[in-house]
Amino acid sequence: MSAADKVKPAASPASEDPSAIAGNISYHAQYSPHFSPLAFGPEQAFYATAESVRDHLLQRWNDTYLHFHKTDPKQTYYLSMEYLQGRALTNAVGNLAITGAYADALKKFGYELEAIAGQERDAALGNGGLGRLASCFLDSMATLNLPSWGYGLRYRYGLFKQRIAKEGQEEIAEDWLDKFSPWEIVRHDVVYPIRFFGHVEISPDGKRKWAGGEVLNALAYDVPIPGYKTKNAISLRLWDATATAEDFNLFQFNDGQYESAAQLHSRAQQICAVLYPGDATEEGKLLRLKQQYFLCSASLQDIIFRFKERKADRVSGKWSEFPSKVAVQMNDTHPTLAIPELMRLLMDVEGLGWDEAWAVTNKTVAYTNHTVLPEALEKWSQAVMRKLLPRHMEIIEEIDKRFREMVISTRKDMEGKIESMRVLDNNPEKPVVRMANLCVVAGHTVNGVAELHSNILKQELFADYVSIWPNKFQNKTNGITPRRWLRFCNPELSEIVTKWLKTDQWTSNLDLLTGLRKFADDEKLHAEWAAAKLASKKRLAKHVLDVTGVTIDPDSLFDIQIKRIHEYKRQLMNILGAVYRYKKLKEMSAADRQKVTPRTVMVGGKAFATYTNAKRIVKLVNDVGAVVNNDADVNKYLKVVFIPNYNVSVAEVLIPGSELSQHISTAGMEASGTSNMKFSLNGCVIIGTLDGANVEIREEVGQDNFFLFGAKADQVAGLRKDRENGLFKPDPRFEEAKQFIRSGAFGTYDYTPLLDSLEGNTGFGRGDYFLVGYDFPSYIDAQARVDEAYKDKKKWVKMSILNTAGSGKFSSDRTIDQYAKEIWGISACPVP
Numbered sequence: 001m002s003a004a005d006k007v008k009p010a011a012s013p014a015s016e017d018p019s020a021i022a023g024n025i026s027y028h029a030q031y032s033p034h035f036s037p038l039a040f041g042p043e044q045a046f047y048a049t050a051e052s053v054r055d056h057l058l059q060r061w062n063d064t065y066l067h068f069h070k071t072d073p074k075q076t077y078y079l080s081m082e083y084l085q086g087r088a089l090t091n092a093v094g095n096l097a098i099t100g101a102y103a104d105a106l107k108k109f110g111y112e113l114e115a116i117a118g119q120e121r122d123a124a125l126g127n128g129g130l131g132r133l134a135s136c137f138l139d140s141m142a143t144l145n146l147p148s149w150g151y152g153l154r155y156r157y158g159l160f161k162q163r164i165a166k167e168g169q170e171e172i173a174e175d176w177l178d179k180f181s182p183w184e185i186v187r188h189d190v191v192y193p194i195r196f197f198g199h200v201e202i203s204p205d206g207k208r209k210w211a212g213g214e215v216l217n218a219l220a221y222d223v224p225i226p227g228y229k230t231k232n233a234i235s236l237r238l239w240d241a242t243a244t245a246e247d248f249n250l251f252q253f254n255d256g257q258y259e260s261a262a263q264l265h266s267r268a269q270q271i272c273a274v275l276y277p278g279d280a281t282e283e284g285k286l287l288r289l290k291q292q293y294f295l296c297s298a299s300l301q302d303i304i305f306r307f308k309e310r311k312a313d314r315v316s317g318k319w320s321e322f323p324s325k326v327a328v329q330m331n332d333t334h335p336t337l338a339i340p341e342l343m344r345l346l347m348d349v350e351g352l353g354w355d356e357a358w359a360v361t362n363k364t365v366a367y368t369n370h371t372v373l374p375e376a377l378e379k380w381s382q383a384v385m386r387k388l389l390p391r392h393m394e395i396i397e398e399i400d401k402r403f404r405e406m407v408i409s410t411r412k413d414m415e416g417k418i419e420s421m422r423v424l425d426n427n428p429e430k431p432v433v434r435m436a437n438l439c440v441v442a443g444h445t446v447n448g449v450a451e452l453h454s455n456i457l458k459q460e461l462f463a464d465y466v467s468i469w470p471n472k473f474q475n476k477t478n479g480i481t482p483r484r485w486l487r488f489c490n491p492e493l494s495e496i497v498t499k500w501l502k503t504d505q506w507t508s509n510l511d512l513l514t515g516l517r518k519f520a521d522d523e524k525l526h527a528e529w530a531a532a533k534l535a536s537k538k539r540l541a542k543h544v545l546d547v548t549g550v551t552i553d554p555d556s557l558f559d560i561q562i563k564r565i566h567e568y569k570r571q572l573m574n575i576l577g578a579v580y581r582y583k584k585l586k587e588m589s590a591a592d593r594q595k596v597t598p599r600t601v602m603v604g605g606k607a608f609a610t611y612t613n614a615k616r617i618v619k620l621v622n623d624v625g626a627v628v629n630n631d632a633d634v635n636k637y638l639k640v641v642f643i644p645n646y647n648v649s650v651a652e653v654l655i656p657g658s659e660l661s662q663h664i665s666t667a668g669m670e671a672s673g674t675s676n677m678k679f680s681l682n683g684c685v686i687i688g689t690l691d692g693a694n695v696e697i698r699e700e701v702g703q704d705n706f707f708l709f710g711a712k713a714d715q716v717a718g719l720r721k722d723r724e725n726g727l728f729k730p731d732p733r734f735e736e737a738k739q740f741i742r743s744g745a746f747g748t749y750d751y752t753p754l755l756d757s758l759e760g761n762t763g764f765g766r767g768d769y770f771l772v773g774y775d776f777p778s779y780i781d782a783q784a785r786v787d788e789a790y791k792d793k794k795k796w797v798k799m800s801i802l803n804t805a806g807s808g809k810f811s812s813d814r815t816i817d818q819y820a821k822e823i824w825g826i827s828a829c830p831v832p
């Protein structure tokens with residue numbers, strides 16, 4: 001039966017009455033046709049519903065754009081190569097406060113809103129924490145009515161889909177645009193030319209200009225981002241690369257040379273084909289640099305266009321006004337090319353001199369660092385940069401030269417440090433551009449993402465710059481949006497919070513959660529809290545059964561570690577702990593086993609396709625699970641499950657159902673972490689090291705409500721030295737766990753290289769660089785404390801409540817408010 005057979009179509013969008021909404025859904029099913037009209041299954045219902053919601057969003061998007069245009073406030077532009085938006089429907093109707101109306105409307109077609117929302121594909125245009133942070137930030141910017149936009153790339157395929165096969169992880173292209181995305185609006189009038197390659201021309205008056213090479217177009221797609229309970233909706237503008245009809249060689253085509261006829265078209269398609277194309281080859285590196293430049297150039301041309309558009313007299317002159325109207329935030333170094341591109345546009349296109357252009361650029365751009373791992377700090381070959389972006393390379397060389405001259409003339413005492421502080425590393429074997437150094441030298445502000453991380457930046461990575469620019473460095477502890485990460489993903493717990501706080505204002509003022517503390521011993525709250533947790537655990541157990549076929553017991557302790565697989569995050573320590581637990585269970589008498597706290601250990605996360613050890617870890621978790629879960633002696637007390645294809649919507653099911661979550665990175669290596677905040681907010685207790693935002697979470701929730709273990713950040717260097725010098729004595733439990741795996745207890749796969757990475761310098765590993773061996777005994781002890789604590793249900797529920805109660809600080813509303821005031825200098829601009 002078609003939609004129209006059930007409900008009469010009605011074009012009017014912006015109603016909040018369920019009957020009118022149903023009419024509008026029916027209208028979209030018929031007149032925004034993507035499917036033949038006869039069927040109206042769940043998939044068709046999703047698209048028609050999403051299009052109906054999009055009508056609401058568009059109205060707000062247009063109103064907001066016009067309001068910003070008239071008011072002409074200073075506006076922030078967030079440049080990020082990644083956005084991990086996940087699904088949008090539940091979030092959109094939730095933020096617009098029309099969830100009930102849409103649920104009622106869908107009932108008229110015989111559908112539940114939750115089931116229809118489940119039809120949506122995740123928009124996974126990101127890797128992990130950095131990308132999800134960008135998405136949380138957009139939600140908060142809109143909610144706080146801030147004049148701010150996000151810019152990114154419209155990748156054809158997002159982060160790969162992970163399948164677990166016999167050999168371990170397999171990657172499959174993630175077709176998020178199949179069939180299409182109902183949320184994006186293509187802007188055929190927003191197109192900018194983007195040049196690659198070519199050369200620099202010098203005119204008789206000495207002016208330099210980039211010419212030649214090949215020119216593609218950047219075409220804008222807008223994804224409206226609604227704020228929570230506000231009329232404002234901002235934009236996530238994603239660029240797609242296109243070539244024009246003129247680039248299509250009809251002569252060649254008619255001559256049968258089909259591929260060369262459409263060469264530029266196919267090169268345009270490559271640019272936004274995938275997120276993080278492999279960069280092992282020269283071609284791969286070039287493509288990544290193209291992507292970065294494509295984002296920066298399109299966004300800056302658009303920003304300058306809007307700067308001029310908002311006041312007609314800005315067409316010429318007034319460039320000193322630019323930084324009072326525009327703030328550009330670079331999400332890590334991936335958009336660093338915004339710096340030379342803004343310089344180029346100001347000098348070569350707008351005619352400014354160097355000093356003027358530099359002052360404008362410096363006051364406009366700011367940089368967020370997300371890592372101190374040396375291998376993750378971007379360095380681009382000067383040769384590749386010069387070939388692809390010859391004019392930018394000149395500008396970077398000039399920045400480098402002027403920086404050196406400045407240090408020499410003003411800071412004689414720093415002369416010895418210049419080489420390591422420079423933008424260029426002219427090592428003759430491999431001359432590179434150091435992108436982080438360029439950001440620090442050119443930006444007005446540099447921030448880390450948690451107190452500990454920002455201190456490491458100031459005291460170690462960027463210490464030399466601090467002595468030159470003491471006020472340039474700040475901390476902005478990360479945050480998460482409480483809408484998606486509690487209100488919408490955990491409605492049961494949300495209702496309890498609202499009931500006990502007697503207000504739902506916590507959704508946009510998360511500090512109100514502290515009001516739960518005074519009920520932390522209340523037995524009635526305990527009963528409600530435990531019931532909500534159990535309901536979420538059952539939902540989680542169903543997901544696990546659906547995707548893995550493994551049955552898990554909702555009465556066992558749900559212990560979860562979900563994040564990108566990386567050696568510094570130490571999933572290997574987790575699985576060694578599970579192996580040790582399994583071995584002890586096997587050795588126990590049946591009577592002793594009955595005293596053990598039953599546990600379900602869940603691990604999820606994707607390994608980068610070429611990261612061999614990470615893939616071995618995925619395989620090991622799966623292999624351990626296959627043995628443990630089928631061992632009838634012990635599987636009442638322990639299950640080990642690998643959750644495949646971890647993404648935003650899987651997190652929305654797992655986090656509410658978690659009781660213990662692991663954030664166990666080597667201290668000093670995890671810049672912040674943000675899932676730790678999500679877990680704690682959902683009443684999950686953390687076992688963790690003093691790393692990243694764990695430090696602040698522990699302060700907020702109270703040290704009794706956090707299971708701490710492991711070396712401190714300032715011990716790590718010394719411990720590595722000790723290890724090198726043969727001073728490390730491994731704990732027998734650590735040896736036992738490794739030996740058990742080496743013995744073949746979990747199958748025939750060769751885990752030698754992986755386990756050897758935990759030994760001294762064997763040639764395979766880095767001599768246990770991540771200190772798994774050092775931290776293992778205190779980790780096992782902390783896990784034993786967890787087992788004991790879980791036996792006391794009252795104590796555990798209280799810890800859970802106090803975790804939620806202490807999570808107020810970790811709202812991204814707080815983070816974004818601080819960025820707005822302390823870095824961007826922007827203020828709210830609500831649509832009246």
Ligand code: NBY
Binds near residue numbers: 133376478670673674
């Ligand atoms: O950013 C993460 C940090 O590891 C995490 O601690 C922090 O909470 C989060 C938000 O601040 N970083 C991250 O996700 N980084 C990447 O995904 C990434 C992506 C690309 C490259 C390096 C890192 N790259 O070199 O291309």
